Amino acid sequence: MSAALAIRARARELGFDAIAFARAEPLELDHRRYLDFIERGYHGDMAYLADNAELRAGVDRPELLDGTRTVICLARRYARADADNDAPMARTIARYARGRDYHNFIQKRARHLAQFIRRLGDGVGARAFVDAAPLLERAWAARAGLGFVGKNGLVIIPGQGSFCLLGEVLTTLELDSVDYGTPIGERCGSCTACLDVCPTEAFVAPFVLDARRCISFQTIERRTDPPLDGDFGERLFGCDACQEVCPYNRVAPGGDTSPFEPLPRWAESSLAALVALDDDAFSNLTEGSPVGRATRRTLAISVVRLAKRRLDAEPGDADARAALDAALTHKDEALVAVARRLTAT
Numbered sequence: 001m002s003a004a005l006a007i008r009a010r011a012r013e014l015g016f017d018a019i020a021f022a023r024a025e026p027l028e029l030d031h032r033r034y035l036d037f038i039e040r041g042y043h044g045d046m047a048y049l050a051d052n053a054e055l056r057a058g059v060d061r062p063e064l065l066d067g068t069r070t071v072i073c074l075a076r077r078y079a080r081a082d083a084d085n086d087a088p089m090a091r092t093i094a095r096y097a098r099g100r101d102y103h104n105f106i107q108k109r110a111r112h113l114a115q116f117i118r119r120l121g122d123g124v125g126a127r128a129f130v131d132a133a134p135l136l137e138r139a140w141a142a143r144a145g146l147g148f149v150g151k152n153g154l155v156i157i158p159g160q161g162s163f164c165l166l167g168e169v170l171t172t173l174e175l176d177s178v179d180y181g182t183p184i185g186e187r188c189g190s191c192t193a194c195l196d197v198c199p200t201e202a203f204v205a206p207f208v209l210d211a212r213r214c215i216s217f218q219t220i221e222r223r224t225d226p227p228l229d230g231d232f233g234e235r236l237f238g239c240d241a242c243q244e245v246c247p248y249n250r251v252a253p254g255g256d257t258s259p260f261e262p263l264p265r266w267a268e269s270s271l272a273a274l275v276a277l278d279d280d281a282f283s284n285l286t287e288g289s290p291v292g293r294a295t296r297r298t299l300a301i302s303v304v305r306l307a308k309r310r311l312d313a314e315p316g317d318a319d320a321r322a323a324l325d326a327a328l329t330h331k332d333e334a335l336v337a338v339a340r341r342l343t344a345t
């Protein structure tokens, strides 16, 4: 069996839904696009994206893996058939984040794969990465032919859709040339559903996102208090709108999506309880959940925003009223100030 076949088989055993191989030669066009994104300031206060931006074309770097020859691109689906029926509080969280933290789940399996690859030959190096590494995960996945990048910027795997998370194993192993994938080209055609549906008009052009406007940034990554204009709908953490409308996501979910089942704690929570959290209670509540990526205050501000929205629609909404009251009397003065500004409008 060739090394590529053995790696594929092991990746399947480990629960990955798709795998493809890219040569580790520097990305040129995608890197230029990346630098453009940074130069225009679309990354907002995600300063880590600008760190070493110049170096991100390649992966043969000491902080990743010296001598990398191959980028093994992996995907794990999280589409669940019953996601629309999740408990109301769970539905305020983007699908990928309703269950346990996917980083641990994918990282653990990608590490097992890296270990398997290291055993394929003397001196073979292999290292696993998921999300947080300074590498252009979507561009590598596109080069490997794992999927194509849609106008919403997400990697779409034909037959599987875009509700999937990416990971990589970098390796010094060189594969047979037939094993490397070829890009499959964008297949959006004349569709613009994702661009049209975006509630905050965050796309400046097809494929190009001003992350500062994206609800995902505002509710997860932002580290300064957000502007209070704009309608985030019923969203507290992340946003799936530009994927929900995508025709490529009308595929039947396949495989085991149980790791992404919502944590019971969300069904048991309320807006008022979320606002009232102090830092320790926030840490306890979000332990093992991707929601801990937000700060306590960012989440509280998102809740206040949602409570205000619900009260505008239904003045008798008791949970929303209690949430606003809890924010106005919170010991975090910055939260009180935000709640005052919102209730004044």
Ligand code: B12
Binding pocket: 030, 031, 033, 034, 037, 046, 049, 094, 095, 096, 130, 131, 132, 133, 134, 135, 136, 137, 138, 139, 142, 149, 152, 153, 154, 155, 156, 162, 163, 164, 165, 166, 167, 206, 207, 208, 209, 211, 214, 216, 217, 220, 221, 237, 238, 239, 240, 242
């Ligand atoms: C920072 C970040 C964000 C930021 C900025 C997102 C963005 N679009 O840049 C915020 C917080 C907004 C965000 C949101 C989300 N994210 Co995010 N995010 C990242 C992270 C850490 C870096 C992305 C980055 O470098 N952005 C800068 C842009 C310029 O680079 P890029 O995304 O690689 O885009 C390239 C291609 O799109 C390419 N391209 C391809 N074709 C074309 C054509 C043209 C004409 C152009 C101009 C460009 C272009 O150009 C770019 C340069 O390589 C990656 C993980 C990683 N290390 O890559 C996860 C990642 C992209 N995120 C992911 C997810 C799941 C999400 C959300 C769906 C979460 C949610 N439900 O709320 C949303 C989706 C928003 C969206 N429509 O993109 C997944 C995407 C999986 C997939 N199937 O594609 C990733 C890969 C994490 C993972 N390991 O699975 N994210």
Ligand code: SF4
Binding pocket: 197, 198, 199, 200, 201, 202, 203, 209, 213, 214, 215, 216, 238, 239, 240, 241, 242, 243
């Ligand atoms: S995740 Fe939501 S806010 Fe961000 S680009 Fe997609 S639709 Fe727009």
Ligand code: SF4
Binding pocket: 150, 151, 152, 153, 187, 188, 191, 192, 193, 194, 195, 242, 245, 246, 247, 248
């Ligand atoms: S919604 Fe349409 S335009 Fe957007 S990514 Fe899907 S197919 Fe492409």
